[in-house]
Amino acid sequence: MLLLHPVGQFRFAILGFCGFLLATSCQQTVEVELPEVDDLYVIEGTIFENEPPLVFVGKAQGYFDAVNASSIADSFLPGAEVVLTIEEQVYPLTALCTGELPEELLEEAASLLGFSVELLSMLDLCIYTSLDPNAIGQVGKSHYLDVTVNEQTMTAVTMIPQPVPLDSVWWQTPGTQDSLGVIYGAINDPPDLGDSYRWFAQRTNVRPSWDPLSGQVKDANYVAPLGSAFDDAFFNGLAFEFSVFRGVAAGSTAWDDDFSESPEAGYFKLGDTVAVRLCSIDRAVFQGIRSYENLILSQGSPFALPANMTSNVVGGIGLWAGYGIAQDTVICTE
Incomplete structure (x- = not known):
């Protein structure tokens, strides 16, 4: 017959109690109620010297939101009002969506946007630009961008500096x-x-x-x-x-x-x-x-x-960049 010393019995009880606490604590469910927040909109736009503007308008996703092809496509908004201003000359930008392009133009769009054809065929991405030959990047001038989406306004400005030549x-x-x-x-x-x-x-x-x-x-x-x-x-x-x-x-x-x-x-x-x-x-x-x-x-x-990320967009986040x-x-x- 095995007999435990009183001190040994006490130690055994302590170990058993600690094991019970560990087992029950692992089963505890913690639920956190996240507060509702207003939609946050994003601008990602570029305008290169002597080239037309390319502007994406989107909506920021929540940290815990699912990320898939559908959610990414939904982040790009086609219904915004986007206006470019250069020295008081106003140029409204038009939304072009890859889902509306015929197959023969999809490859050209992929080259323009820097995405693969496979990616664009999966996503319906909308980009704002202008076909006006005067709506191009101009060295030494400020380029103002005004965006209105779902009654929210965002503004940004970028200046294209004089380029420094490569020796x-x-x-x-x-x-x-x-x-x-x-x-x-x-x-x-x-x-x-x-x-x-x-x-x-x-x-x-x-x-x-x-x-x-x-x-x-x-x-x-x-x-x-x-x-x-x-x-x-x-x-x-x-x-x-x-x-x-x-x-x-x-x-x-x-x-x-x-x-x-x-x-x-x-x-x-x-x-x-x-x-x-x-x-x-x-x-x-x-x-x-x-x-x-x-x-x-x-x-x-x-x-x-x-x-x-540091942003130059007022009323939202993102970057409007001139080159x-x-x-x-x-x-x-x-």
Whole structure:
């Protein structure tokens, strides 16, 4: 017969009681009533030098809302009133929705918007633009945007700065790489402090016959990599040289854009023809893009502080961005 010492019996009782608490606490259901909030609307728009505006108007989703093709499509609103003003000249913008486009125009829309044809065929995305030849980005001028949706008004303004030309631009393989490289550029920054820039690149050559995507242009549109925005805080008024890796287009399923599988992801390849743009942007646009990229880069970090993206939209959130263009072409050769 097994006998427990009184102290042992006490310890056994304590352990049993703690086990009971753990078992019951794991079964407790906590319900939190989230307060109702007003709809929050979003503007995402760009206007490049000598190009028409492209403006998305949407509605922000709740943190716990389901995310699927239907919810994403519902976030883009077709019934807004959108007006562009440049030096008191008013240009109403028209909504063009991909769901209304014939199949032969869907590929052109995919190239214009920077999305894949497959993605646009799944989603009915609406974008606001103008066919007026005068409704284009103009260097040195402010571009005002007024949006009204469901009786709520949003406003934003962006200025397109004078672009700073690229002194030189070239492709080079780093380290031991023999056919994969990055693009280098050099500029002379103007003497005024606060100049801001954003980099874009587009591979314009067609994929070869052995490629699974044979016959397609490598990049349908210009792509900005993470870290694409920078300012002259450390090189104001100086000659400055920089290098840039290749970015990945949103929603891309190309094999050479897969960082987990392809050694070519992030690199430009020997034989590529690359159109590059160094765009000058105003300070508010730089701050918005930099805050967005910082949020993307810090996702999943337990040490990152919670933060919101900086916005230049009054009455909503988002970014209305103007770009002055300095453009060149790089042939990736040894």
